[in-house]
Amino acid sequence: MPSSIKRFLIGRPLKSNELGEQKLNKTKALAILSSDALSSVAYGPEQILLVLVTVGAAAFWYSLPIAIGVLVLLTALILSYRQIIFAYPHGGGAYVVSKENLGIFPGLVAGGSLLVDYILTVAVSVSAGTDAITSAFPGLHAHNVAIAVIFVVLITTLNLRGVTESASILAYPVYLFVLALFLLIGVGLYRIAAGDVSPALHTPVGTPVAGIGLFLLLRAFASGSSALTGVEAISNAIPNFKEPAPSNAAKTLIAMGALLALLFSGIVYLAYYYGIAPREEVTVVSQIAEQTFGRGFMYFFIQGTTALILILAANTGYSAFPLLAVNLAKDKFIPRMFTIRGDRLGYSNGILILGLLSIALILPFKGRTEHLIPLYAVGVFIPFTLSQTGMMVKWIREKPEGWIAKLIVNTAGAVISFTVTIMFFLTKFGQVWTVLVFLPVILYMFHRIRKHYRAVGEQLRLTPSEPAVPIEGNVILVPVAGLTRVVENSLNYAKSLGAYQVIAVHVSFEREENEQFEQEWKRWQPDVRLVSLYSPYRSIIQPLTKLIDTVQHKASESNYQVTVVIPQFIPKKGWHNVLHNQSSLLIRAHLLYRRNVIVTTVPYHLKK
Template sequence: MSKLTDVPKRILIGRALRSDKLGETLLPKRIALPVFASDPLSSVAYAPGEVLIVLSLAGVSAYHFSPWIAVAVVVLMFTVVASYRQNVRAYPSGGGDYEVATTNLGPKAGLTVASALLVDYVMTVAVSIASGVENLGSAVPFVVQHKVLCAVVMIVLLTLMNLRGMKESGKLFAIPTYIFVTGVFIMIIWGAYRGLVLGDTMRAPTAGLTVHTEQTGLAGFALIFLLLRAFSSGCAALTGVEAISNGVPAFRKPKSKNAATTLAMMGLLAVTMFCGIIVLAMTTDVKMAENPAVDLLRHGVAVGSGFTQDPVISQVAAAVFGEGTFFFVVLSAATALVLFLAANTAYNGFPLLGSILAQDRYLPRQLHTRGDRLAFSNGIVLLAGAAALLVVIYGSDSTRLIQLYIVGVFVSFTLSQIGMVRHWNRHLATEQDQSKRRHMIRSRAINAFGAFFTGLVLVVVLLTKFTHGAWVAVMGMAIFFLTMTAIRKHYDRVSEEIAAPDEPSDDSLRPSRVHSIVLVSKVHKPTLRALAYAKLMRSDHLEALSIGVDPAETKALKDDWEQRGINVPLKILDSPYREITRPIIEYVKGLRRESPRDVVSIYIPEYVVGHWYEHILHNQSALRLKGRLLFTPGVMVTSVPYQLESSELAKQRAKRRADWIAPGSVRRGPVSQRPKEHSGTAAPKGRNGGTGD
C-alpha cells in the first residue's frame, strides 16, 4: 500500500532530498529574481490597466493624469526598494517585516505585520491566477467559459511545482519570466523607435472607441479622490517587494548583498516597464472601462456583452507589433504564463513566513517542518487551499479581487519602516565610530521617508478601496491576528503545564507502585511473549486480564492456563453485553481509585502483518481502547509486537525501496540512527479480549 502511494508522489514531486542537501537548493541571483520578483515584475501587465479603468470614470480627458500617477508610483517604488535594501542588510535571517516589527515595535506589531502579509500572499495567488486566466481567455474561449475551473487547476499545478522545491521550480519559472521582461523591453524600444524616429501612427484596437461616463468634468475633491483611487490601483505594482526580505536565507552567500542587488534589479526593471507601458498606452490611444459592455461606445452605440476588453499590455502589443505577428503572439503567451507564475512569489513568501511564525508558536508546528523536497510543504498546501477558496468565492474575477489587494502589503511596509527607524535610533545611541554613524543616519533618513510615504499610501488605499472590497482584507487580517494569538496562548499554556520543576526530584515523579496488566484472549505465542516482556519489567504487581464473553472459551482459557502452569494470576472480567473496551476501562479506573499514586501499565499483544487487508482483520479494537486509556491519568500502554510470516513481505518491500528515500525519511533521519520503536497501538481482537485468533 505504501508503495502504491509512494510511486505517484515521486512522479509528481521527485525523489526526497536529505537534510544535508539544503545548501544545494540555495538560489543564485539569476534564479532568485524570477522566484521572488515575479509578482512585481508581472504586475505591470495589469496595474496600468487598473489606473486607466479608474480614470475612465471621469472620461477620456482624465487619461492625461496617468503619466503623473506613473511618476508617483515610480517614486514610491524606488523609496520602498531603497528602504528594503536597508532591511535585508540589517535583518538577514529571513524574518523580514515580521522580525523588524517584532524586534523594534513589540510582538503585537509583529503579529499585525504577519497577519497583513499572510492575507496579501493569499491575495497575490488569487489575483495573479485570475488575471492570467483572463489574459489566456482572450485567445482561448474555453478558458473564459470555465475560468474558475481553469484557475483552480492552475493553482494545483503551481502547488505541485513548488512542492518539488524552490530551486527546481525557480528554474522552471525563470525562462517565461525573462521572456516576458525581454518582450516588454523590445515592445517599448520598438514603439519608441516607430513613434519618434519613423513617425508612425500606432493605434490600439480600442482607439476608435469612446468612453461613456456620467461623471465627466470632475473637479475639486471628487477629482482628487478619483486620482488617489487611480494611484492606489497603480500601487499594485509594488506587491511582492517584501518577499525578498523574507527570503534572504534562500540566497547564496553573501546572502544580504545578493538580496539587496536582486531588489535593485527588480525595482529598476519594474518601474521601467510600468512607465513604458503607460506612455505607449497614451500614445496608442488605449481605451479601458470598468463596465466595457456599457461604457465603451462604437459610433455612439455600446459595444455590448459580446465585446472582450483585452488588457492594456495586449492592446499596446497589437499596436506596436501588429496583431497576430510573431512578437505579439510570443509576448501575449509570455504575459499569460508569467501572470500565472507571479503567484510563485507568494508560494515562497507564505511558507517561509509560516515557518518562522510556527517556530515562534503563533502557528501550528507542522508549518515549520520541511517536506521531502526540503520545501515547507504544509505551508504551500495551506496557501493553495486558501487561494483556491478565494478564487471560487469571487468567480476568478480579477477586477473584484484586486479591490481586496495591497492593503496588507502597505500595512507591513509602514510598520516595517517605522521599526527600522527605531532600529537605527537604538544603534546610534551606542555607536561611537563616526563613519558608521554617518551610514546609520543616512539609512535612518531613507527608512523615515519610506515610513512617511508608505503610511500616506496606506491611508489613501484604505479611504479609496475600503468600501470597494478592502474591508474583506482587513477582516482577514483580524481573523489571522486573533487565531495566531489564540494558538500562542494555547502553546504557552501547555508549556507552562508540562514544564519541569526548577529542582526536579525523582520522588515527585516516581509512582508508589507499578501495577502491570497483560491482556489475554487465549494462550498462544503473542500472549507468551507479552507475559515474558512484562515479567522483565519487574513491576510490583503483575496479572493477566481477559474478558469473559463466551463461557466455553473462558473455561478453555482457564484450563489451558492451569495446565501450562503459568505463574501469573489470571483474572476474568465478565461482560454480559459482550463489550471488551468498557470492562477494561472500568477495571483500570477502579485500580486508580484504590491507589491514586500507583501507575497501571497495560501490555497489549499485537500482530505485525504484511498485507493491507490484514490490518482490517486484526488489531482493530486497539485504537478504541488506547483512545479511551489516553484520557485516564496514570495509565501507560505498551504494544508487544509479534511478526506473522506475511510481515516478511513488508520487510522485502522496504529493502527494495532502500535505494531511494521514503516519504518523511528526511525528517526522521537515516534508518541506522533512528531509535528502535517499541510501543504501538494494538488491542485485543478475539472475543476474550486478546489479539485475535
C-alpha cells in the same frame, strides 16, 4: 505517499551539507522572487485607467503624473527594503523590522498580513493566469477551477523539489515575459517617434477635465500602487541567496525595481499615447500589443508570456511564505513544524500548507478571485507602512552615520504607504473590510499558540524543587480477545518486565461466552490472573476504563504504575487492515488521553 512515487515527484533526498547547493544566484533569484512584482505590470496600469475612466477619456493624461507618484513610492520602497536587507540579513522583512522596533503587536500585524497576502498571491495569480488561458480557449472556461487547482499542484510539487530546481525551470517564462514587454515598449515608442501613431488618439497633457478632484486622483494612485505587490519578497527570502547573501539580495532588489519601473512606466505611457480605454473583455496590455503588432505572432507571444507570468507570480509566495513562517515559528506564534526542512532541504511543510490553503481559497470562489485584488493589495501596504515606520524608529534610536538621509527615505515611504492603505479603506471598503475580521482572528491564534508553547515549556522544564516520586512497581493490564499467539506474545512481554502483577482483561458481550472463556483461560494460562467483564451494551472501552480506574486508584496508594499492554497483529500487506476490527487502535487512542496510565503496544507481525 509511497516512497517510489515521492521520489519520482520530488527527487532523491539531499544531505544537510548540500544546503549550500540549494542557494540561489542573482539571476535565478530575480526570476522567482520578482515574478509577483513584474506580473503586476499586466494589471497595475489598467487599475489606474479604471478609476480615471469614470470621469471620461479626457482624464487619461492624469495617468502620467499618477504613474510618476507610483514610481516615487517604488523608489522609496526599494531603498527602504535595501536598508532592511543589510540591517536584518537573516530575513523576516516587515515582520522582524516591525517586531524589533515597534513591538510584538505591530510585528504580528505585519506577519499575519503577509501570511494571508502570500496565500492570496497564489490564489489570485493562478486564477488570473487561468482566466487568460480560458479567454484564449473559451471551450475550457467551464473547467476554470480544475485548471487552477492543477496549476497550484504543479507549482507546489516543483517547489518541493527544491529552490534551485524550481528556479531553473521557472526563470525562462519570467525572462521571456520581460523580453516580450521590452519588445512591445520598444517597438511602440519607435512607432510613436516615427509618427505612425496619430496624436489625435490621446488628450494633450494639461487639458482641463471637469470632475477631477484630489480624492479621485488619490484613489487612482492607490489602485495603481497595486503594481507594487511583491516588492517585499526579496527581504523575506535573504536566506535563499548564495553568499554574500545580503549583498546579492540587495543587488537583486535594485534590478527588480529597475525592471518594474521601466515596464510600468512604458506600459502607462503607451496606454496614454494610444488612447487605450479599459475594456472588460480585453486587457490594456492586449490592446497595446494589438495596436503595435496586429494579431500576429508577436501579439500571441506577448499574451502567452503574460498568462505564464500571471500563473508563475504564485511562485513568489512559495519562496517567501515558508521563510516568513520559519521566523514566526521560531518565535512560537505558529506551529514548530514550519521550521523543519524536508527531503530536498526546503521548508516543505510551509510549501504544502500554502498550496492547500490556496486551493481552499480557489474552490469557494470558483477560480474568480478578481475582487480579492484590493484585499491582496491592502495586505501588502499594511506591512509596508509598519516596516517603514519601524525603520524610522530604528534610525532615530540608533543614529548611525548618514541616518538623516535614511530617515527621510523611510518617512516618505511610510507616509505614502499609509496614504495608500487609507485610500483602499475609504474607496474599496466593501472589498477590504474582511481584513478587519481576519487580522484579529489571526492575532488571537498567534496568542493562543504561543500561550500553549509557554505552558508546555513550563510543564516540561526540570526544576530541582520538585523531586520525582519513585515508582515502586508495575501493575500491567493486558486486554485479550482470545487465546492466540498475539495474546501469548504480549503476555510474555508483560512478564519479562518484572511486574508486580499481570492481569489479563477480557470483555464479552454474552454471559455464556464469558464463562466458557474463563474455563479455557485457566487451562491455558493458570498463572496469569484473568478479569472477565460483561458488557451488555457491547462496548469494550467503557468497562475497560472502569476497571483501569479501580486498579489505578488502588495502585496509586502504594506508588505503583498502571501500564496497559495492548496486543496487536500487523498484517503483511497494508490493505489487509480493512479486513479486521481495529479494537486495539481504539483502545490505545482512548487511553492515551488518560492521566497516569502508560500505554504500550506489542506488535505481532504476520508472515502471510
